[in-house]
Amino acid sequence: MLTAAREQAVELGISSVSRGEGAALRVVAAVGNAKAVVDVGTGTGVSGGWLLRGMRRDGVLTTIDLEPEHQRVARRVFAAAGNPPSRTRIISGRALDVLPRLADRAYDLVFVDHDPSEYVAVTAAAERLLRPGGTLVLAGALGGGRVSDPTIRDTETVLLREAVKALRDSDAWVPAILPLGEGLLVAARAQ
Numbered sequence: 001m002l003t004a005a006r007e008q009a010v011e012l013g014i015s016s017v018s019r020g021e022g023a024a025l026r027v028v029a030a031v032g033n034a035k036a037v038v039d040v041g042t043g044t045g046v047s048g049g050w051l052l053r054g055m056r057r058d059g060v061l062t063t064i065d066l067e068p069e070h071q072r073v074a075r076r077v078f079a080a081a082g083n084p085p086s087r088t089r090i091i092s093g094r095a096l097d098v099l100p101r102l103a104d105r106a107y108d109l110v111f112v113d114h115d116p117s118e119y120v121a122v123t124a125a126a127e128r129l130l131r132p133g134g135t136l137v138l139a140g141a142l143g144g145g146r147v148s149d150p151t152i153r154d155t156e157t158v159l160l161r162e163a164v165k166a167l168r169d170s171d172a173w174v175p176a177i178l179p180l181g182e183g184l185l186v187a188a189r190a191q
């Protein structure tokens with residue numbers, strides 16, 4: 001039953017995280033020994049599930065989404081995977097309303113997979129939230145190749161291009177791109 005609901009949600013495009021991206025998230029969380037993680041865009045809990053698998057057993061995933069219905073599915077997905085409720089803090093709301101309420105320099109990893117039009121603003125929030133050496137991951141950062149093609153100028157691509165450029169040009173970040181999904185941007189918060 002749960003699997004069917006989750007598969008339907010994935011088919012409807014509520015989750016965009018591929019198996020390869022999920023495995024990368026798990027590795028990034030494990031290598032960083034992540035205890036406190038923010039997941040922007042809970043969806044049906046696919047990314048959150050991978051992050052929880054890589055995080056420390058005593059770690060807490062703070063996950064944000066404006067759709068309580070998506071989070072209801074995610075809550076069941078997390079529980080079905082054996083995660084006690086104490087491992088997740090599920091917050092309903094708009095990312096740009098919720099992120100200012102989270103503590104400065106308190107997080108090891110911020111994963112962003114919600115709305116490309118907010119990637120620049122969420123990157124700025126992540127700079128405040130992450131401890132030095134912490135990691136920001138942006139899903140879909142290359143727009144599947146559209147970002148690197150200057151002839152493509154639709155709004156979403158332009159916004160993604162701005163977010164990637166801001167990260168690349170900032171001393172606060174050490175960015176790298178993994179060729180997974182539509183481009184997984186992984187950036188370390190400079191020390």
Ligand SMILES: C[S@@+](CC[C@H](N)C(=O)[O-])C[C@H]1O[C@@H](n2cnc3c(N)ncnc32)[C@H](O)[C@@H]1O
Pocket residue numbers: 013014015016017040041042043044045046047048064065066067070093094095096113114115118
């Ligand atoms: C691509 S899905 C996320 C998939 C999720 N990472 C997963 O693996 O299941 C995007 C999610 O972001 C949420 N969302 C879109 N805009 C948002 C915003 N401004 N603030 C918070 N959540 C938002 C949508 O409701 C949707 O559930």
